[in-house]
Structure formats: structure tokens, C-alpha cells
Amino acid sequence: MDLDARRIEAYFAFMEAGSLLQLLVDDQVRRDGNLSYPQFVLLARLADAPDGRMRMTDLADSAVHSRSGLSYQARLLEDAGLIQRTPSPHDDRSVTAAITDAGRDILARVMPGHLDAVRQGFFSVLDDSQVEALAVTLSAVRDRLRTLVPSATQRRRKAAGG
Amino acid sequence: MDLDARRIEAYFAFMEAGSLLQLLVDDQVRRDGNLSYPQFVLLARLADAPDGRMRMTDLADSAVHSRSGLSYQARLLEDAGLIQRTPSPHDDRSVTAAITDAGRDILARVMPGHLDAVRQGFFSVLDDSQVEALAVTLSAVRDRLRTLVPSATQRRRKAAGG
DNA sequence: TATTGTTATACTCTATAACTATA
DNA sequence: TATAGTTATAGAGTATAACAATA
Helix, strand or coil: CCHHHHHHHHHHHHHHHHHHHHHHHHHHHHHHHHHHHHHHHHHHHHHHCCEEEHHHHHHHHCCCCCCCHHHHHHHHHHHCCCCCEEEEECCCCCEEEEEHHHHHHHHHHCCCHHHHHHHCCHHCCCCCCHHHHHHHHHHHHHHHHHHHHCCCHHHHHHHHHH | CCCHHHHHHHHHHHHHHHHHHHHHHHHHHHHHHCCHHHHHHHHHHHCCCHHEEEEHHHHHHHHHCCCCHHHHHHHHHHHCCCEEEEEEECCCCCCCCEEHHHHHHHHHHHHHHHHHHHHHCCCCCCCCCHHHHHHHHHHHHHHHHHHHCCCCCCCCHHHHHC
16 A cells, blocks of 8 residues: 555544544543543643643633633633633733633543543554553644644734734 | 563553544545544444445444434434435334435545545654554554444343343 | 624534324 | 435534723
8 A cells, every 4th residue: 555545544534533532532531520521631641730720811722722712611611610811910901811720620620531532543463662652642643733823813913813 | 671661652642643533534525525533433434334335233333423422423424425225125113324425425525635634643754654554553443442342243142121 | 903802693413302204 | 124315403613703991
């Protein structure tokens, strides 16, 4: 098989595996934590951030969201008591989102089953060297795509008339 | 870095790369062919099938759609003249969807730019052996996920009370 | 003037359930 | 009875544009 055909094969396999894995983990976070996947991702990002806090704009950019989309999800998470939004200390325009104890509890409840599902659906067919190779190549692809796909902030600047 | 951490890294890189690549190609098929990505996928599947035809149920299963979701997309594609639905010859319950000449034209117009976008966003950071490895591992993952995630038909049977 | 965040609004996608028709 | 497909309906997610407030 020539290289071009290999590329197309890899690309479609990637997209389809992505759709299927989405369905799998969507289901898991819904069942085990009553969360949508976008909500799970936001919680996981916050939990990983220093102090469990991030500025709304940075969170939107990091999660590939428009700001309005993030505001929508943040409202749902805040109504559920899983995050809290407060004015930022040094810039009164900004809002800082922080994961709450309840948010961390939910995440702790969901994570084990989540990793189990991913292990079963994804890693069970790979050996250690393949996992290593995937971590390397997919990180490179992700970084490359970040440079190509405009962030929420960049899209907004463009729309404003730049 | 231990293997578990490597796995988590690979998983999140995979999901984020998937989201970003979606944004990139969504945009491309919209601009170049006035298609949504789900519509592009359906056209590409049909174009690849023998005679450019597939039964609706098989198309739904292969594209990870519910049947109603497929009916919706099929109506849009048919209204645009890109596919045509006709009763199946040997089973009057079934409907066969076929890509039209106009559908093939659109696909021919979109594909080069599509592969270009994927090349730039995805393959430009990979060497030949990495592409080869990705094709192998991602195909295995996709096949594994297909066994785990119920198809549209299976989900329907379950809902009916099987 | 530029940036931050929210909201009003509209649109796309998807699914469940109910329905018709055929095997 | 089981399967194929459609439609009515509803809900989630996202984006654009308009807005208010602060830098």
C-alpha cells in the first residue's frame, strides 16, 4: 500500500475512532457523574490548574470553546455547585472560575471508571511501545493543530473587524 | 514518566487533537463544498461503496448515526441533489441511498483541499514510519471500539425491549 | 479604543418515541 | 413478531452579534 493511501487510512481511522470513543466516554461520564463530556473536560482542566482556578478566557481557549459557549457551560456547572465564579483580583473585567470541593468529589467519583473505559476501549489493543509512540505522535499533532486552529480569542478579534 | 501517565497523556492528546482537527476540516468542507462534516462523511462513504449505493440501515451503522439522525441528513443531502433515495429491489421495507453525479462533483471539488488540510494539520509533523504506525494502531483501536459501542441498530433493539 | 464576560438569538445535530409498511 | 424507514418532538451544544463594564 502506498504512503498516500496509508495516510488516508490513518486519517479516517483517527476520525472514526474519535467518534466512537466520544460515544463511549460520553456515556460513562453521564452515568457515573451526571456530566456531559464538555463539562467533564472543563472540570478536569480546572482540577489540573494551580489552585484549581483559571480565568474564563484562558479556560475557553484551552478547551476550544467560544466564550459564549463557555459561559453557557460555566453556568450549568455553577448551578450544579461544581465550580464557582468570582471577580479576578487584579483585573475587574476578568472572572476566575474555581473548582469547588463538590466538583472535586464528582471528578474523583468519575475518574476511575473513566480511565477504565478508556483502557478497555483504547489501550487494551496496544502494547507498551505503541502507547509510547501514540503519546509522542499525538502530542505533536495536537501542538501543530493548536497553531493552525485559531483560539476563541483569535476568532473573536477577527470577527470584530481585524 | 510511568506507563499510566503515558496513557493518560496519549488519551487527552488524542481527544484534543480530535476536537481541533474537527474544527479544521469542518471549516474546510463548509467553505469548499457548503457541506457539514457529517454530510461530507456520508457522501464519502457512498462514493466508496460499490455502485455508490448503500442501504439506509447499513449507512447509519457505518456512520455511527441513529436512524432518525441519518434520515435527517439524508433529507438535506437529497434536497441538495447530492444523493437519491429509492426503494430497494429485493426488500420493499428497505431504502437504498445512492450518490448522484452532482454529489460526486461536490466531493471531487472538496477532496483535494480536504486532504491538503489534513496533510498540513496532521501529517506534516509525522515521518513515514510514524504514519505507518498510526494507521496500524488507530485501525486496531477503531475495530476494538466498534465491538464495544453498540451500533444504531443494536441501540434500537435494546430500546425496543430486547 | 481594546478587552472581558454575559446574554439573546438562532441554528445544527442527535436521539427517543410513535407511526407506517413490509418480511 | 421483527425489521426498515420516517417524522414529530425535544434537548444539548455552539456560535454570532449586541451589550455592559473595565483597562
